[in-house]
Amino acid sequence: xxxxxxxxxxxxxxxxxxxxxxxxxxxxxxxxxxxxxxxxxxxxxxxxxxxxxxxxxxxxxxxxxxxxxxxxxxxxxxxxxxxxxxxxxxxxxxxxxxxxxxxxxxxxxxxxxxxxxxxxxxxxxxxxxxxxxxxxxxxxxxxxxxxxxxxxxxxxxxxxxxxxxxxxxxxxxxxx
Amino acid sequence: xxxxxxxxxxxxxxxxxxxxxxxxxxxxxxxxxxxxxxxxxxxxxxxxxxxxxxxxxxxxxxxxxxxxxxxxxxxxxxxxxxxxxxxxxxxxxxxxxxxxxxxxxxxxxxxxxxxxxxxxxxxxxxxxxxxxxxxxxxxxxxxxxxxxxxxxxxxxxxxxxxxxxxxxxxxxxxxx
DNA sequence: CTGGAATCGTTTGGGGTCAAACGATATAGT
DNA sequence: ACTATATCGTTTGACCCCAAACGATTCCAG
Numbered sequence: 001x002x003x004x005x006x007x008x009x010x011x012x013x014x015x016x017x018x019x020x021x022x023x024x025x026x027x028x029x030x031x032x033x034x035x036x037x038x039x040x041x042x043x044x045x046x047x048x049x050x051x052x053x054x055x056x057x058x059x060x061x062x063x064x065x066x067x068x069x070x071x072x073x074x075x076x077x078x079x080x081x082x083x084x085x086x087x088x089x090x091x092x093x094x095x096x097x098x099x100x101x102x103x104x105x106x107x108x109x110x111x112x113x114x115x116x117x118x119x120x121x122x123x124x125x126x127x128x129x130x131x132x133x134x135x136x137x138x139x140x141x142x143x144x145x146x147x148x149x150x151x152x153x154x155x156x157x158x159x160x161x162x163x164x165x166x167x168x169x170x171x172x173x174x175x176x
Numbered sequence: 177x178x179x180x181x182x183x184x185x186x187x188x189x190x191x192x193x194x195x196x197x198x199x200x201x202x203x204x205x206x207x208x209x210x211x212x213x214x215x216x217x218x219x220x221x222x223x224x225x226x227x228x229x230x231x232x233x234x235x236x237x238x239x240x241x242x243x244x245x246x247x248x249x250x251x252x253x254x255x256x257x258x259x260x261x262x263x264x265x266x267x268x269x270x271x272x273x274x275x276x277x278x279x280x281x282x283x284x285x286x287x288x289x290x291x292x293x294x295x296x297x298x299x300x301x302x303x304x305x306x307x308x309x310x311x312x313x314x315x316x317x318x319x320x321x322x323x324x325x326x327x328x329x330x331x332x333x334x335x336x337x338x339x340x341x342x343x344x345x346x347x348x349x350x351x352x
Numbered sequence: 353c354t355g356g357a358a359t360c361g362t363t364t365g366g367g368g369t370c371a372a373a374c375g376a377t378a379t380a381g382t
Numbered sequence: 383a384c385t386a387t388a389t390c391g392t393t394t395g396a397c398c399c400c401a402a403a404c405g406a407t408t409c410c411a412g
Contacts, residue, residue: 015340020250024311033318037223039337044220045264046344047213062369064398074196075378080361088221093247093399095362100397117360117407135200142209148343149336154208157336160329162214167324168222173307187376228400238399240368256391267368271392293377293390358409369398377390382383 047145055138061092064089066138068097073131077122079112106130108145131166224280230238235306240265242314244273245282246297249307254286254299282306 017035048063056066062089069085072078078086084094098121101107106127112118124133146154193211228239229231237245241264247262254262260270274297282303286304288294299307322330 003351006278024248027312029312029315030319030322032320032327032334035334036197036316036322036325036330036337037318039334039341040216040220040223042264042345043337043340044216049370050344062397074199081359088218089398090400091361092363092401096398098244099281112360115360115408119361132340136203136205138211139205142213143206145207145213145340145344146209148339150211151208153336153339154212158208158215160325160333161212161219162330163324164219164321165215168226168321225400238368257389265368266370268371268392268393272368288390291378291390293392354410354412356409356411360407363404364402366401367399370396371395374393375391377388379385379386379388381386382409 010049010058051138055134055141059134061134062097064093065097065101066134068094069101069127069131070135072107072121072123073135074129077120080119080121083121101127226321227314227317231310231317235310237310240269241273241277242310244270245277245303245307246311248283248297248299249304249311253296256295256297259297265306277303 017031020030020034021031044080045047060118061069068083068087068089071083073103075086080094080098081091084091087094089097098107098109099159102109107126108125110120112120149157193207193214196210197205197207216302224239232239234241242266244259244263247259251262256270256274257267259266262320263270265273274283278285282300284298284300286296322333325333
């Protein structure tokens with residue numbers, strides 16, 4: 001089930017789902033799966049938008065650009081196709097994102113010394129400094145998002161999502 | 177924390193998170209929040225891609241186009257700005273998506289009889305038939321995704337996500 | 353060695369994405 | 383009536399997004 005952003009009324013989340021079930025009740029659907037998956041989409045989309053506005057916009061970074069920088073910052077210099085997979089985008093998309101970041105002086109690009117097909121990407125010093133201040137801000141906002149949950153619920157959530165992820169990664173691998 | 181698609185090795189999900197924690201351990205981060213939120217992004221992104229490939233691609237529909245159609249199909253004709261909010265996209269984006277769907281004969285557009293600023297959008301008969309066969313397929317894939325979870329876990333997940341959503345919707349509302 | 357196959361990152365084409373500016377329309381206040 | 387003001391959907395510009403085709407480079411089989 002897709003996003004379905006509803007809102008306006010805060011307490012009609014479940015009511016909305018009930019309405020859906022009523023209208024397509026004859027169809028014999030898996031309502032629990034529908035509720036679980038659709039809420040994943042909703043939360044992810046809302047949280048991403050939240051992060052872009054509250055943390056990233058001030059530095060003129062898109063969520064994807066931040067992700068790419070983050071992967072590079074944590075794991076160090078790496079080849080383009082690997083960075084793309086790790087960032088969850090296609091290699092074609094990475095070409096564009098890397099170009100934007102390079103133009104802004106946040107990303108470094110060099111050809112692999114032993115294989116001229118390969119491109120090695122890494123963060124600039126400026127980007128490293130930026131991430132050192134930006135990522136704690138980002139994490140603080142993650143805390144804001146999850147603080148409505150108990151510590152136990154947070155770990156439950158992470159565990160459940162890891163289970164799903166493992167199942168999903170069997171066939172999917174990642175965009176190519 | 178952003179997506180971080182990892183993979184290759186199936187069991188390094190937690191190992192990966194541990195590595196991250198080690199490398200930025202001096203920073204005093206909220207590791208539980210990081211794990212929970214980052215996994216939401218990962219799962220959502222992977223699941224969305226999965227749906228596009230397995231269900232939507234055969235009908236040449238983007239995830240967003242499907243979402244818009246779905247909202248319209250379930251809730252009936254409505255004004256553009258409302259549909260945009262409900263679909264989780266900005267009104268500007270909806271203009272383009274609606275144009276694409278209209279061009280393909282899946283969406284109907286008319287001016288509100290009493291207020292000529294407003295545009296009323298609805299699904300065509302063709303789109304209604306399409307959704308009647310497509311949505312059960314979509315839901316079946318949701319089942320595939322969540323079948324690694326127990327029934328209890330599925331409901332736990334939905335409940336936890338609803339909590340987060342309510343917290344997020346206080347300030348954010350939705351894109352405008 | 354040398355030609356075919358595989359693999360790399362880039363380009364292309366057709367969308368989706370937002371914020372901000374815009375023109376058209378409706379609503380108030382005077 | 384008339385003139386601000388508000389609100390609607392659309393346009394604009396810059397970016398993200400993918401699959402598929404592409405040229406460059408490497409690898410491998412004969």
